[in-house]
Amino acid sequence: SQQGEEDPQALSIQEGENATMNCSYKTSINNLQWYRQNSGRGLVHLILIRSNEREKHSGRLRVTLDTSKKSSSLLITASRAADTASYFCATDFYNNNDMRFGAGTRLTVKP
Amino acid sequence: DADVTQTPRNRITKTGKRIMLECSQTKGHDRMYWYRQDPGLGLRLIYYSFDVKDINKGEISDGYSVSRQAQAKFSLSLESAIPNQTALYFCATSDGLAETQYFGPGTRLLVL
Numbered sequence: 001s002q003q004g005e006e007d008p009q010a011l012s013i014q015e016g017e018n019a020t021m022n023c024s025y026k027t028s029i030n031n032l033q034w035y036r037q038n039s040g041r042g043l044v045h046l047i048l049i050r051s052n053e054r055e056k057h058s059g060r061l062r063v064t065l066d067t068s069k070k071s072s073s074l075l076i077t078a079s080r081a082a083d084t085a086s087y088f089c090a091t092d093f094y095n096n097n098d099m100r101f102g103a104g105t106r107l108t109v110k111p
Numbered sequence: 112d113a114d115v116t117q118t119p120r121n122r123i124t125k126t127g128k129r130i131m132l133e134c135s136q137t138k139g140h141d142r143m144y145w146y147r148q149d150p151g152l153g154l155r156l157i158y159y160s161f162d163v164k165d166i167n168k169g170e171i172s173d174g175y176s177v178s179r180q181a182q183a184k185f186s187l188s189l190e191s192a193i194p195n196q197t198a199l200y201f202c203a204t205s206d207g208l209a210e211t212q213y214f215g216p217g218t219r220l221l222v223l
Binding site: 030031033035040041042043044045048088090092098099100101102103104 | 115144146151152153154155156159167169170199201203210211212213214215216217219
């Protein structure tokens with residue numbers, strides 16, 4: 001079964017707007033990662049946040065983690081048409097060695 | 112040159128055939144993974160390997176087998192392909208310390 005679940009499943013915004021995607025998970029984790037996938041291509045790592053961190057930034061990306069609510073959010077600020085892709089969260093089970101991916105959020109940024 | 116390569120990129124096969132998907136990496140990572148992706152279901156882990164002598168089953172290993180021929184090579188086999196194994200297959204590697212995974216471009220498999 002999937003560990004992370006993204007919300008919403010699909011998001012459509014205008015260029016320049018902010019995009020927020022959420023991820024919820026079920027069990028304790030060591031870290032949570034966000035990946036991006038352009039249509040039919042391999043996933044590209046965006047950012048990793050550890051269980052003892054609450055917020056991380058990378059360029060126009062901001063990730064938050066709330067371990068009490070078992071949830072994370074990915075914010076993309078000032079979106080561009082090139083940000084159009086699917087975004088996945090991935091979590092590792094605490095004391096386990098594999099990662100579980102959510103079903104993803106499909107983001108469309110209209111020029 | 113790409114750090115993680117997969118061959119073939121596309122493959123059409125028939126039910127019952129044996130097929131091998133290959134993955135090679137130049138990143139020098141010990142950990143390698145095979146995932147499948149189905150529409151709307153995200154990625155699911157098939158097998159993973161932490162070094163040449165360490166192979167582990169993932170979430171959906173039934174119907175698949177793997178071989179870690181060297182640190183840089185990790186192959187996935189479908190012993191007798193069936194139509195519900197039609198999917199996009201990804202190989203990934205990671206440095207155990209960093210835990211970020213680096214993905215190959217994927218192999219699109221169609222089983223008729």
